[in-house]
Amino acid sequence: MDLEVAEAKDLVFEIEDGIGRITFNRPQARNAFTFAMYERLAAICEEANGDRAIKVLVLRGAGDKAFASGTDINQFREFKTPQDAIDYENRIDRVLTTLEQCRVPTIAAINGFCTGGGAGIAAACDLRIGTTSAKIGFPIARTLGNCLSMSNVSRLTALIGAARVKDLIFTARLVEATEAAHVGLLGEVVEDGAALERRAEEVARLLASHAPLTLNATKQAVARLQKRLTRDEGEDLILMCYTSQDFREGLDAFLTKRAPQWRGQ
Numbered sequence: 001m002d003l004e005v006a007e008a009k010d011l012v013f014e015i016e017d018g019i020g021r022i023t024f025n026r027p028q029a030r031n032a033f034t035f036a037m038y039e040r041l042a043a044i045c046e047e048a049n050g051d052r053a054i055k056v057l058v059l060r061g062a063g064d065k066a067f068a069s070g071t072d073i074n075q076f077r078e079f080k081t082p083q084d085a086i087d088y089e090n091r092i093d094r095v096l097t098t099l100e101q102c103r104v105p106t107i108a109a110i111n112g113f114c115t116g117g118g119a120g121i122a123a124a125c126d127l128r129i130g131t132t133s134a135k136i137g138f139p140i141a142r143t144l145g146n147c148l149s150m151s152n153v154s155r156l157t158a159l160i161g162a163a164r165v166k167d168l169i170f171t172a173r174l175v176e177a178t179e180a181a182h183v184g185l186l187g188e189v190v191e192d193g194a195a196l197e198r199r200a201e202e203v204a205r206l207l208a209s210h211a212p213l214t215l216n217a218t219k220q221a222v223a224r225l226q227k228r229l230t231r232d233e234g235e236d237l238i239l240m241c242y243t244s245q246d247f248r249e250g251l252d253a254f255l256t257k258r259a260p261q262w263r264g265q
Contacts, residue, residue, distance in 0.1 A: 011040045012062075018055035018208045019201075020048060020104075024118075027063030032072040033117055035091065041121070042095040045102040055208035057102065058200050059125060060109040061118075064193050067108065067134070070116025076144070076251055085242030086235055089149040092117065097151065100124040101223065105207045105215055109200040110134045110186070111193050115174065120152050123159055123185075126219065127203065130177050130186040131196050137174035145250040145262065147241040150234030158226045160184045 012023040022044060024031035048054040061067040071092075079085060099106065099121065108114075108122040110130040119136050122128050130136075140146050148156070148169070157165050160183050168175065180186040190199050207215065241247055245265045253260035 008040075010034060011037045011044075013040075013044050015054060017205075018053060019204045020044070020054045020057045022057060022059045023062050024060070024068050025062045027061070027065065029072060030066035030069035030113055031061040031063070031118070032069045034072050035075055038071075038091060038095045038117075042098040045098045049103045052212075054104055055212065056104050056204045057106045058109055058204050059106065059121065060196075060200070061111065064111055064133075066113040066115075066118070067110040068115075068118025068121060069113050070118050070120075073144075073251065073254055077255075079242070082239050082243050085238055088242075089234075089238050092120065093149050093151045096120055096124045096155070100155070101219075103216055104212070105219070107200055107204055107207075109196050110136070111196055113174070115139060120148075120155075123152075123156055128186050129188045129190065129196060129199055129203065130180060131190055131192055132177050133192075134177045134180060134186065134189070135174040136180050136185050137172070138169050139172040139174065141169060142172040142260075143250060143254055145241060145244065145246040145260065147237055149238065153234075154227070 010024075010026050012021075012025050014021045014023075022041065024033070024037070026032060026034075026037075044057070048057055059067075076088075079088070105127065106125040108125040108128045110122060110128060112131075112133055112135065114122050114130075114134060114136045116138060119138055122136065138148065140148075153165065156168075160168075164183050175183070175185060177186060177189045181189050188199070190196050246260075246262050249262070250260045
């Protein structure tokens with residue numbers, strides 16, 4: 001299977017009646033993202049920017065286990081140099097910024113696990129609807145020992161506040177739907193996957209019927225109110241984590257299904 005076919009298979013994009021539906025289609029891996037999937041997501045957002053027939057984007061995960069469980073861990077096995085870590089976080093920042101700044105409203109329809117990069121994608125969307133089984137978080141302090149970029153920290157802090165960001169990452173816990181709605185990670189909670197499909201479709205059709213310039217102006221106005229630190233301002237933190245012995249230990253522990261032994265080095 002060539003790369004282009006694999007990309008289309010792993011991240012499916014369909015347009016109907018002005019609604020673009022993006023499906024993360026790796027249910028066997030809890031819809032974990034490959035680098036190619038990140039790039040395809042950014043390309044779809046760019047397509048929506050140029051295609052006035054697209055009125056709204058709905059993002060969802062295939063199956064009933066996960067929205068997206070973050071970056072496929074196997075992608076990290078290729079890291080050899082400090083620049084690999086910088087390039088990775090730059091890629092994530094670029095893709096999520098493209099999603100966040102997309103001309104049209106974006107809706108994350110979340111069922112099951114929404115973790116790591118998947119939670120970053122959801123946070124970059126305009127609206128988030130989840131089922132009662134939704135679990136959202138960034139469990140990196142107990143898995144790989146890496147860190148979020150400055151842009152991701154800024155985006156998440158604007159969404160739920162500094163204290164909750166620290167609580168979420170320090171405890172490495174996954175937030176259940178009720179709490180997620182309370183703190184602002186979810187805007188609405190529905191019963192199950194079928195209800196999620198119906199509600200996401202209903203909201204998408206509602207937004208598609210509204211004045212596109214009003215929606216776009218509101219997105220831009222909110223973005224202008226939220227200061228984003230540059231990637232350069234956080235490179236020292238990325239290097240501290242990604243080039244550490246702890247990161248290699250976390251990666252090996254994750255892949256061999258054992259508990260990591262952190263040393264703070």
